[in-house]
Structure formats: C-alpha cells, structure tokens
Amino acid sequence: MAGVSQIKTVNGEGGYVLEDVPHLTDYIPDLPTYRNQLQDNPAYSTVEQNFVNVDDAVAQKVVVHNNSPRGTHFRRAGPRQKVYFQSDEVHACIVTCGGLCPGLNTVIREIVCSLYHMYGVNKVLGIDGGYRGFYSKNTIKLTPKFVDDIHKRGGTILGTSKGGHDKSKIVDSIQDRGINQVYIIGGDGTQKGAAVIYEEIRRRGLKVAVAGVPKTIDNDIPVIDRSFGFDTAVEEAQRAISAAHVEAGSFENGIGVVKLMGRHSGFIAMHATLASRDVDCCLIPESPFYLEGKGGLFEFIKRRLKENGHMVIVVAEGAGENLLAKHLQSMGLQDASGNNLHHDVGLWISQKINDHFAREDKMAITLKYIDPTYMIRAVPGNASDNVYCTLLAQSAVHGAMAGFTGFTVGPVNGQHCYIPFERINERQNQVVITDRMWARLLSSTDQPSFMSPKVVAQSKKNQGRPRTL
Numbered sequence: 001m002a003g004v005s006q007i008k009t010v011n012g013e014g015g016y017v018l019e020d021v022p023h024l025t026d027y028i029p030d031l032p033t034y035r036n037q038l039q040d041n042p043a044y045s046t047v048e049q050n051f052v053n054v055d056d057a058v059a060q061k062v063v064v065h066n067n068s069p070r071g072t073h074f075r076r077a078g079p080r081q082k083v084y085f086q087s088d089e090v091h092a093c094i095v096t097c098g099g100l101c102p103g104l105n106t107v108i109r110e111i112v113c114s115l116y117h118m119y120g121v122n123k124v125l126g127i128d129g130g131y132r133g134f135y136s137k138n139t140i141k142l143t144p145k146f147v148d149d150i151h152k153r154g155g156t157i158l159g160t161s162k163g164g165h166d167k168s169k170i171v172d173s174i175q176d177r178g179i180n181q182v183y184i185i186g187g188d189g190t191q192k193g194a195a196v197i198y199e200e201i202r203r204r205g206l207k208v209a210v211a212g213v214p215k216t217i218d219n220d221i222p223v224i225d226r227s228f229g230f231d232t233a234v235e236e237a238q239r240a241i242s243a244a245h246v247e248a249g250s251f252e253n254g255i256g257v258v259k260l261m262g263r264h265s266g267f268i269a270m271h272a273t274l275a276s277r278d279v280d281c282c283l284i285p286e287s288p289f290y291l292e293g294k295g296g297l298f299e300f301i302k303r304r305l306k307e308n309g310h311m312v313i314v315v316a317e318g319a320g321e322n323l324l325a326k327h328l329q330s331m332g333l334q335d336a337s338g339n340n341l342h343h344d345v346g347l348w349i350s351q352k353i354n355d356h357f358a359r360e361d362k363m364a365i366t367l368k369y370i371d372p373t374y375m376i377r378a379v380p381g382n383a384s385d386n387v388y389c390t391l392l393a394q395s396a397v398h399g400a401m402a403g404f405t406g407f408t409v410g411p412v413n414g415q416h417c418y419i420p421f422e423r424i425n426e427r428q429n430q431v432v433i434t435d436r437m438w439a440r441l442l443s444s445t446d447q448p449s450f451m452s453p454k455v456v457a458q459s460k461k462n463q464g465r466p467r468t469l
C-alpha cells in the first residue's frame with residue numbers, strides 16, 4: 001500500500017503525544033524480522049540493557065508545571081531486539097550534501113564501522129559529490145580500513161555539492177544499484193531533499209530505509225539540542241576573535257571586526273562572544289540594529305573607544321540585512337540550491353565605521369577586518385563533536401536496521417531520538433532575543449540592545465519557538 005505519508009501521531013494518557021517516524025511495514029506489511037546480532041557482540045556482552053524498549057520515548061519539553069500535559073515526545077533512538085534486514089541483504093550508501101561542516105568525516109566513518117562491526121554488513125557505498133553524484137558519478141566502496149583515519153581530516157571524503165536534486169534520477173539509481181539503506185548527511189536543504197527521496201521510495205513501494213543526519217555549523221535545525229560542527233565552529237572562532245583583539249589592542253582607537261557564519265541565525269556569533277569575553281559588540285540577524293543617533297552602533301563604538309581605547313565587534317553574516325538592503329542594490333542572486341546570496345556584511349560595516357569616524361566624528365581609528373568563515377568550517381571536528389558524531393551515526397544505523405525510515409536523528413534534551421523529517425524541515429531555529437541567553441550576552445558585552453519597545457513586543461508575540469541553547 002504505497003502512498004504519501006503523514007506524521008504518525010500516537011495519543012496517550014495525560015496529554016501524551018508521540019510524533020512517530022515511518023516504518024517500512026507502514027507500506028510493506030508482513031516483512032520478516034530477524035534476531036539482532038548485537039546481542040552476540042562481545043563489545044555489548046556486559047551491557048545491562050542491550051535493546052531499547054519498544055515504547056521508549058523522549059519528552060520534548062522537560063520544564064513542566066503542576067498541570068502541564070505530558071506533551072510531544074519522539075521515539076528513542078537505539079538498537080532494537082528485532083531487525084528488518086539480514087546482514088548479507090544490506091546494501092547501504094552514504095551521501096553528503098550542502099556546505100562543509102566539522103565532523104562530516106566522523107559521521108561517515110562511524111556509519112561504515114557500525115554497519116560492519118555491529119551488524120556484519122559489508123556492502124557500503126559512498127556517493128561521490130552530493131545528490132547529483134547518484135546519477136552522474138561513480139560510487140566509492142567504503143570499508144572500515146578505507147575510513148580508518150578520515151575523522152582527522154576536515155571536509156568530506158565523499159565530496160559535496162549544491163543543487164542537482166533530481167528525485168526520479170536519484171531513486172532510479174538507488175533502485176538500479178539495489179541499495180536498501182540510504183544515509184543522507186546535510187543541512188536544512190539536504191533534509192528537505194531526503195524527505196522527497198523518502199516519499200518517492202515509498203510511492204514506489206521499495207524496501208529502502210532513508211535516514212537523515214542533520215549537519216550545520218549554524219545550529220539552526222529545530223527540535224534537536226544542537227547540530228554537529230557547531231561546537232567546533234564556536235571553538236575555532238575563538239582564534240579569530242583573539243587575533244582581532246590583539247590587532248585592536250595594538251593601535252590607538254583600534255577596532256577589530258570579525259565576521260562569523262550564520263545566514264539566518266546568530267548562534268555561532270552569540271556563543272563565540274559569550275565564550276571569548278574579548279568581544280564588545282555582537283550583531284546577529286535576529287536583533288536588528290541601527291548605526292546613527294542615540295542608542296546606535298556609532299555612539300556605542302565612540303563610547304567604548306573612549307573607555308578602553310580599543311574594541312572588538314563580531315558580526316554574523318546575516319546580520320543587518322535590513323540596513324544593507326537600504327544601502328546597496330540587492331544582488332538578487334541565488335546559489336545552485338536556491339539559497340539567497342548575501343552581501344558581505346563584514347566589509348560593509350567596516351566601511352561604514354571607517355567613513356563615519358573619518359567624516360562625522362573626525363576621530364582617527366584603525367580598523368582590521370577578519371573573515372575566518374571558511375577556515376572555521378573546514379577543520380576536523382573537535383573532541384566533543386567527534387563523540388557526538390559517533391552517537392548520531394550509530395543511532396542512524398540502529399534505526400535503519402530496525403526498519404524505521406523517513407527520519408532524522410538527533411538529541412532532544414540529551415537523549416538521541418528519531419524525528420520525522422517534517423518536524424525538522426518546517427522551520428529554522430533562531431536565537432530568541434527575548435530569552436535569557438541573549439540577555440546574558442547583552443549584560444556580558446554591555447552593548448546596546450538596539451531594541452525599541454515595539455521590537456520587544458513583536459519578539460514576545462513570535463514566541464511559538466524553541467529556546468536558545
């Protein structure tokens with residue numbers, strides 16, 4: 001019974017809601033099951049509970065009140081007692097799409113090793129160069145030996161690309177090659193593409209599990225606690241901020257401007273600022289700012305230079321879009337995946353500051369602009385991201401082996417879950433400027449909030465959104 005899926009919702013007592021993920025048996029009934037060979041694995045012989053209970057679910061909301069309903073839950077990730085694939089039947093493939101992110105190679109490595117070592121699978125293919133690689137390139141045979149030390153390298157050994165998502169050609173290629181587990185690693189666009197592939201596979205009634213692993217240094221994927229690569233990006237940003245601080249501190253009225261990634265969300269900028277404490281002002285897309293007049297950026301810069309003799313500004317790449325649109329003709333350009341291309345806000349703001357202090361305030365300043373964006377995301381994952389990537393990869397493999405499909409993996413309140421694509425794809429996570437985390441940043445930098453009472457009221461109204469980390 002092939003057909004288009006909908007989120008599977010299970011309602012229980014006390015307002016319990018399980019937003020479940022699809023299973024192969026939803027459209028191919030009577031599939032045989034097999035004993036999970038993990039119970040014979042010596043590595044797991046001492047584990048008290050080998051398998052996740054079939055009913056285990058993870059609550060999305062952990063802060064509750066006396067009479068709160070139990071609310072939304074997601075299916076807990078992990079190995080199941082019964083699996084829907086025999087080892088020698090599995091033919092898996094892995095693809096990486098979108099921009100680079102620290103930890104991509106770790107996820108690839110751990111998917112390969114989990115399949116081989118936990119489930120005795122020995123047919124794993126790498127798709128070369130993102131979605132378009134399914135139909136335009138040769139595949140790469142992946143073995144534990146081949147991927148042994150790839151986690152020490154930045155980027156993705158499989159290559160990546162933008163655009164080129166051709167549903168029919170991709171699923172034809174999956175079908176022609178006899179692939180029955182598809183692991184798709186990528187950001188918001190990639191997960192949307194994965195959902196389309198899953199729907200087409202389901203429409204054709206194929207026994208193929210589709211598992212997404214969400215990737216982005218921006219940390220703007222909803223529902224999950226954080227995305228892999230984010231921690232490394234924040235850590236790596238410290239080096240650029242320190243350099244800006246040294247440069248700024250070495251000149252009279254020195255200003256260091258650092259641009260960090262974050263097209264729609266300022267998580268990297270906010271966390272890098274909080275971690276560093278060398279930053280005097282952090283500008284993010286979620287918090288509109290203005291330059292001139294009382295409470296504006298120029299006034300603040302002047303004051304900080306008078307107080308300290310130097311300052312550091314961190315600006316997220318999507319900040320100040322409203323101002324840029326006013327001052328520059330919009331480029332109207334998009335990348336191959338349909339994402340709008342932005343003006344370089346770092347260059348723009350640096351020029352504005354230089355012009356202002358030369359013309360208006362007649363104050364000699366020395367401004368150094370640092371753009372470390374691609375350096376930050378081209379590094380290998382740090383220790384914490386590497387451990388995290390291992391859990392993501394293993395969760396994805398356990399899920400696919402157990403017959404789940406059309407899901408993304410990720411931690412919710414610290415517990416790894418299977419989350420329906422729809423939940424991940426319906427919006428982007430953003431910093432909530434009326435939350436306490438942004439208030440912490442404002443009090444740490446002592447920068448203006450740039451918020452009029454109107455903006456505060458509007459932000460509070462938009463609060464059907466997630467918390468900041």
Ligand SMILES: Nc1ncnc2c1ncn2[C@@H]1O[C@H](COP(=O)(O)OP(=O)(O)OP(=O)(O)O)[C@@H](O)[C@H]1O
Pocket residue numbers: 097098099100130131132161162163164165186187188189190191192193194196215216217336337339
């Ligand atoms: N709505 C969509 N439907 C189908 N495919 C999509 C969709 N959006 C994007 N894709 C495909 O997903 C791939 C990656 O998309 P994109 O370049 O936007 O990167 P991303 O996954 O969002 O990662 P990042 O933004 O972190 O670089 C591309 O091959 C693109 O064609």
Ligand SMILES: O=P(O)(O)OC[C@H]1O[C@](O)(CO)[C@@H](O)[C@@H]1O
Pocket residue numbers: 098099100187216217218261262263317335377
């Ligand atoms: O230049 P590319 O490869 O499109 O990547 C840039 C984008 O990738 C990200 O790092 C991740 O989404 C964004 O912050 C950034 O805008």
Ligand SMILES: [Mg+2]
Pocket residue numbers: 098187188189
């Ligand atoms: Mg994206």
